[in-house]
Amino acid sequence: MSEREIQKRLRKSIYFIVCIGILMVSGCGIFAFFLSNTLEEAVTSNMRDETDEYKKRLHKQLDTDLQLLNSVAEILRHTDLTESEAFPELLDQVNQSNDFLTMSYINADGIGIVATLGKEIETGVRLEDLQEEPREIAQKALNGEECISHMFKGDFSQERVFTYGVPVYRNGVADGALLASTHVEIFSDILSGNQVMGGTGRIHMVSSTGKFLIFTNPVVENRPDTLFGEPYLSGESLKQIPEKMERGEEGFFSFRYHGREYRAFLTPVGVNQWYLVCVNSIEESSRMVLRVVEGAGVLAAVMLILFVFVLIYGYRLAKSGNRNLMKMAYHDALTGALNFSGFQKEAKDRMDENSSCSIVTLNIHQFKFFNEIFGKERADRLLKAVGEQAEKELGERELLCRASADQFYLLLNDTDRTVLSERLNRLMERITCSFGEQGDYQVLLYCGIVISDVNDTVYSLDQMLTHVMFALAKARETHQNTIWFFDSELHKKEVMDNYVEGHMNQALQEKEFRLYLQPKIDLKTDALGGAEALVRWQRHDGTMIFPSQFIPLFEENGFCAKLDMYMVEQVCACLRQWMDAGLTPVPVSVNQSKLTFFMPDYVNRLMELADRYQIPSGLLTLEILEGMALENVDALNRRLEILREKGFHISMDDFGSGYSSLNTLGKLKLDELKLDRGFLLEVSKGDNNSRLIMEQVVTLAKGLSMSAVVEGVETEEHVRLIKELGCDYGQGYVYSRPVPESEFTESWMKKAGINQKTEKN
Ligand code: C2E
Ligand code: MG
Ligand code: MG
Numbered sequence: 202m203s204e205r206e207i208q209k210r211l212r213k214s215i216y217f218i219v220c221i222g223i224l225m226v227s228g229c230g231i232f233a234f235f236l237s238n239t240l241e242e243a244v245t246s247n248m249r250d251e252t253d254e255y256k257k258r259l260h261k262q263l264d265t266d267l268q269l270l271n272s273v274a275e276i277l278r279h280t281d282l283t284e285s286e287a288f289p290e291l292l293d294q295v296n297q298s299n300d301f302l303t304m305s306y307i308n309a310d311g312i313g314i315v316a317t318l319g320k321e322i323e324t325g326v327r328l329e330d331l332q333e334e335p336r337e338i339a340q341k342a343l344n345g346e347e348c349i350s351h352m353f354k355g356d357f358s359q360e361r362v363f364t365y366g367v368p369v370y371r372n373g374v375a376d377g378a379l380l381a382s383t384h385v386e387i388f389s390d391i392l393s394g395n396q397v398m399g400g401t402g403r404i405h406m407v408s409s410t411g412k413f414l415i416f417t418n419p420v421v422e423n424r425p426d427t428l429f430g431e432p433y434l435s436g437e438s439l440k441q442i443p444e445k446m447e448r449g450e451e452g453f454f455s456f457r458y459h460g461r462e463y464r465a466f467l468t469p470v471g472v473n474q475w476y477l478v479c480v481n482s483i484e485e486s487s488r489m490v491l492r493v494v495e496g497a498g499v500l501a502a503v504m505l506i507l508f509v510f511v512l513i514y515g516y517r518l519a520k521s522g523n524r525n526l527m528k529m530a531y532h533d534a535l536t537g538a539l540n541f542s543g544f545q546k547e548a549k550d551r552m553d554e555n556s557s558c559s560i561v562t563l564n565i566h567q568f569k570f571f572n573e574i575f576g577k578e579r580a581d582r583l584l585k586a587v588g589e590q591a592e593k594e595l596g597e598r599e600l601l602c603r604a605s606a607d608q609f610y611l612l613l614n615d616t617d618r619t620v621l622s623e624r625l626n627r628l629m630e631r632i633t634c635s636f637g638e639q640g641d642y643q644v645l646l647y648c649g650i651v652i653s654d655v656n657d658t659v660y661s662l663d664q665m666l667t668h669v670m671f672a673l674a675k676a677r678e679t680h681q682n683t684i685w686f687f688d689s690e691l692h693k694k695e696v697m698d699n700y701v702e703g704h705m706n707q708a709l710q711e712k713e714f715r716l717y718l719q720p721k722i723d724l725k726t727d728a729l730g731g732a733e734a735l736v737r738w739q740r741h742d743g744t745m746i747f748p749s750q751f752i753p754l755f756e757e758n759g760f761c762a763k764l765d766m767y768m769v770e771q772v773c774a775c776l777r778q779w780m781d782a783g784l785t786p787v788p789v790s791v792n793q794s795k796l797t798f799f800m801p802d803y804v805n806r807l808m809e810l811a812d813r814y815q816i817p818s819g820l821l822t823l824e825i826l827e828g829m830a831l832e833n834v835d836a837l838n839r840r841l842e843i844l845r846e847k848g849f850h851i852s853m854d855d856f857g858s859g860y861s862s863l864n865t866l867g868k869l870k871l872d873e874l875k876l877d878r879g880f881l882l883e884v885s886k887g888d889n890n891s892r893l894i895m896e897q898v899v900t901l902a903k904g905l906s907m908s909a910v911v912e913g914v915e916t917e918e919h920v921r922l923i924k925e926l927g928c929d930y931g932q933g934y935v936y937s938r939p940v941p942e943s944e945f946t947e948s949w950m951k952k953a954g955i956n957q958k959t960e961k962n
Contacts (some may be wrong), residue, residue, distance in 0.1 A: 211519050215512065222508045226501050233497035244481075245453065248402070248466040252479040255404050256470055258391045266383065267347060268366055269299060272380045276367045277306070283369070283377060289314045289322045300387065300783050303360055305331075305380040306369070307339045312375075317357045320388035332356060335380055338366035342378030345370075352385055352414050353472055361414070363473075371771030376647050384892065385414060392477075393417035402481040409446060409474035420480055421458055428478060433465065442467060446476060455483070489782060515870070530867040533603040535581060536588030541610070544602030548612050549662055551598055556653055559621055560665045561611040562673050563629075564650040566680060568607035571644070583636055583644065590631045594624060616652045622684055625650070629682040651687040658689065671695065701751045705760050708738060709767060713737075716771040718789070718945035720937050721910060721930045724923060729953045730930050731788040731822070734772045735939045736764065756794050766806060772821065773814035775942050780815075784950045788872075790822040790852055799836075804843055818848030822873065826854050830865045832927045839872045852910070856898070863901060874902040878913020878933070885924060892922075899926050 220595040226234060237670050271297060277722035282288050293316035296304040307313030311328035316720050328339055334350040350364040364382040368375035392404045392415050406415035411429035418731060421432060428434060434442055435840045438454040451468040467476050531543025532842040539547060552558065565571065565583070572580040584607065591601050591609060600612040615621050629646045649672030651665045660668065668687040676685035681766075716736045723730030738746035755761040772789045779786045797803065823844065830837055841851050850874035853866070857880055866874070876898060904911040911923045914933030925932050940948065 208523075211516070211523065214519075215516060218508070218515075220514055222505065222512075223510070224506055230497075230501065235503075238496065238593050245464075245466070248453075248464070248479050248481060249451075249468070251402065252404065252468050253771055254479055255392060255469065255479075259406075259470055259477075260472075262387055262391060263349060266301075266381065266387075267349075267367065270379055270381050271347075273304075274367050277369045277379065278371060279378070279571040283308065288322050289316065292316045293322050296381075299381075300384050301381040302355065303363060303380075303382045305335065305339075305382075307331075307378045307380065309343060309376050311669065313339075320357065334364075335364045335664060338364045339380055341379040342366035342368045342380070343375055344368075345375040349472055352408065355384075357382075358384055360386065365582075387738065388415050389417050405478045405480065406470070407476045407478055408474070411443065411446075414475065420463060420482070425476055432456050445472075447766055449474075453462070532856060533588075536585055536603050538592070538609070539600060539602040539641055540590050541602060541604040544600060544604070544610055545662070545666075545850060546610070547600050548586055549588055550654070551600065551612060552662055554598075556659060557614075557616055559613050559616055559650055559652045560669050561613060561621075561625060561645055561648050561650045562669045563587070563609040563625075564673060564677070565607040565609065566645040566647060566677075586636050587632050587646075590628060590635055593631075594628045600606040609723045610745070616654070618652075619688075621650055621652075625684050625915065626682065633682065641909070645671070645682055647676040647679070647683040647685075648687050649676050649679075649687065655689065657710065668692065697746075700752055701746070701754050705755065706752070708739065708740075709763065711741075713738055713740060714764060714767060716775060716942045717939040718775075718942055718949075719932060719939040720945070720949050721790070721932045722785075722936050723829075724920075724928055724931050729787055729949050732945065732949070733789065733790045733824070733932060733939075734792070736768055736792075737939075752794075756796065761794040761795060762797045762800055765791070765793050766810075768792075769821070770810055770814075773810050773816050775814050775946075776820050779946065779950055783944075783948070787950075787953070788820050788822050790824045792824045792854065795826070798823070798825055798829065798840065804840075804847060807844070807849065808847060819850065822850040822852050824852045824875065827856055827859050827865075830862075830869055831860065834865060834868050836896070838846075838868065838870060845870060845872070855912075857894075863898075866901065867905060870908050873910055873916075874907045875910040875912055875932075876906075876928075878911075881913050881915070881919050881922070883913065885918065896926050899928055903927070 206315060221693040277283055282291060285291075288306070292304050292306060292314055296316045300316075301633060303317040304898070305313055305326070307326075307328055307832040313326050313328070315323040315326050315331075317323075328336060330354065331339060332353060334353040336674045338348055338350045347367050348365075350366070352361045352363050354360075355362040357954060361385045362382045364380055366378055366380045369377035369379050371377075388406060392406060403418050403420060403586060404415075405413055405417070405419065405428075407413055407428045409432075411427040413424065413426070413428065416424055425431075425433070428444055429439065433456050434454065435456070438456075442452055442454055446467070446469075450464070453464065453466050455462060455464050457463070462827070464481055466479040468479075469476055531539060531546065533540045548560070568580070571583065575676050576581075584603065587607075587609060588601070588603060591611060595601055595611070596614060599614055600610075604610055610914050613621065613624065615624065625648055629648070632643050632646060649669045651660065651669040651672060653660055653665060658865060668689075670841075671692055672685045672687040676683045717735045717737050718732040719735060720729050721731035721733060722728070736748055736752075738751060740746065752761065755764055769791050772791050776786045776789065800806070807821070808818075810816075811821065850872040851870070852875055853871050854875045855877045856866075856874050858877035860866050876895065880891060880895045880898075884895060899909045908929040909927075910930040911919075912932050913929045914923060914931040916935055919933065920931060920935060938946070
């Protein structure tokens with residue numbers, strides 16, 4: 202796995218962990234939100250319950266007071282006490298024995314008695330003289346209604362009071378009204394308890410106009426007159442709450458006072474449009490909620506911190522692990538240099554930045570034996586020494602790698618051959634010296650170099666790594682400290698050689714070797730006098746390989762013998778075709794390599810082919826090279842004699858191109874001498890000596906009864922010259938290039954046949 206991939210995975214894991222972290226924290230948030238909502242609801246319902254409880258207590262008080270009055274009214278109903286003189290005194294006594302401030306009795310005529318605590322009993326009081334609130338109550342009671350008045354400031358008391366009124370029935374009709382007033386403080390006692398909301402809440406009572414009736418233990422200092430205003434109601438709630446009160450509904454509102462938030466619950470008492478207002482500080486009421494939220498927040502924060510810590514720690518751990526892993530994955534344990542994977546990676550990065558560089562591969566001559574002779578430990582020391590010395594040689598952005606055993610790679614910034622040679626010679630020298638001589642064993646190195654851009658060709662890293670191995674293979678051939686630069690032309694030849702050797706057998710089987718023929722012109726008649734068989738290798742894709750690209754190789758690897766015999770057979774088949782077609786065949790020369798020529802069964806095989814195709818052996822001319830005569834003239838002559846006996850003609854090819862000896866020529870029994878095209882080249886340059894030599898060679902050939910053939914006849918000038926010199930045949934591009942057998946038959950054989958026929962006619 203590459204470092205980039207590991208980093209990618211690491212990043213993915215971090216994203217994953219961060220997502221989980223976010224999920225957990227938001228989970229905590231949602232939990233806190235729901236919890237706070239639930240607790241909020243619990244608090245509000247608690248407020249409602251508590252306020253209801255106080256409402257019930259109020260009602261109980263009112264009921265008790267009304268019951269007391271009703272009991273007295275019941276007594277009055279069944280007695281004539283109201284008529285008695287002692288009644289005022291009696292009413293006063295009753296008044297003193299309960300918590301009322303005043304007790305009054307008004308008869309059906311609107312005349313009555315008023316007994317007030319601490320005051321003289323008033324008799325003969327007229328209904329119209331009463332204060333407005335008790336007057337209304339008295340009238341309602343006389344109408345048979347049981348009722349309670351609004352608050353009012355009584356004449357008899359500085360405090361605000363209210364009045365109960367019950368009818369006193371006689372004979373089924375309301376005959377009188379019994380009234381009792383009491384001050385509002387009776388509610389204060391009930392509402393001022395400090396147990397509201399567990400001690401944190403306050404309960405007030407307001408009238409329908411928002412006026413505070415009971416305002417004990419308030420959170421707001423400087424008692425405001427009404428609820429309908431600052432700080433209690435403002436903005437939206439100032440509109441909504443009075444509307445709700447008008448409709449007799451309950452409601453919640455919040456307000457802020459001295460920097461604190463309060464929540465209030467308003468509920469109708471059910472009497473006189475009085476309302477109970479329960480006020481509680483949000484802070485207080487939500488203390489538990491806050492505590493839970495705080496707890497959840499702290500938990501989330503702790504988790505987050507823990508998470509971040511684990512994340513950072515994990516990331517660092519993974520990164521350092523990753524770094525170690527990378528080091529192990531990309532470095533060689535023995536020398537500390539890069540290994541091959543590391544080298545490839547770094548070299549690629551380096552070349553992406555700047556492609557100009559050279560790659561060197563350095564090996565130790567016979568390292569295998571060094572290992573065997575001196576043991577692994579010393580061999581390792583040697584490798585370390587190579588690594589150390591090479592490391593010292595490195596400049597900025599240059600790389601060193603040990604790929605395997607003794608194979609080192611270097612990426613160097615230089616691309617100049619001289620500079621590179623100097624640097625590497627110095628390095629090899631230093632390694633040889635630093636390790637010293639091992640007894641009589643001298644450590645020698647060899648290296649191949651490839652330069653990234655030569656002659657406008659820019660190589661990729663992969664190409665360079667392949668090419669450098671070819672250069673190394675060349676360097677290995679010498680046994681000394683050697684440097685070999687990769688040569689692209691040489692390499693192309695090597696690639697072709699490799700192809701040729703790898704495909705020759707298959708090509709022969711698949712008939713990729715084709716017979717081409719080049720005409721030999723009789724210089725006396727200017728007519729076709731013969732032909733030379735030349736091989737062409739035509740690959741399946743149509744591309745052509747020429748003899749110079751494979752014949753030397755085949756001569757080395759022995760395949761030439763096979764190919765030559767194959768070509769002889771092709772020529773025989775061709776001659777047969779001509780004869781079968783009624784064409785007069787011309788002699789065809791076939792090039793024979795030394796290996797073919799000296800095959801033990803060579804003559805037999807030739808005979809066998811000539812027999813098989815029913816070819817007169819005189820139609821076959823065997824071309825040999827002058828080099829064959831250099832080693833053993835007698836052996837060659839013996840073979841020539843046999844072949845000539847059998848009727849074959851022999852020609853010496855390329856005469857004059859090598860170490861030709863006129864002396865040897867005299868000893869050989871040949872039918873034809875082919876003068877190398879070099880003669881014509883020299884003579885065309887105006888070299889008189891060459892012309893003289895050529896003339897002598899032709900004379901000698903004639904003297905030895907050989908026909909003289911000149912190769913490389915390219916111009917009319919050449920034709921004139923060779924005619925002047927008295928040559929017999931000319932062969933060259935001026936007449937025709939070598940052409941495929943079929944084309945030769947069409948262009949030369951058939952035409953020659955026609956000419957012959959015309960001549961006969
Ligand atoms: P070679 O036997 O001397 O053949 C003549 C070569 O000169 C041929 O090259 C031919 O194409 C070329 N040539 C002909 N006329 C001219 C001309 O006017 N100017 C120039 N510059 N060249 C001319 P090719 O076909 O490439 O063959 C090269 C050599 O390969 C032959 O030289 C021969 O030695 C060898 N060869 C060709 N075919 C065979 C074969 O079947 N067996 C063997 N053993 N060798 C062969
Ligand atoms: Mg030839
Ligand atoms: Mg030749």
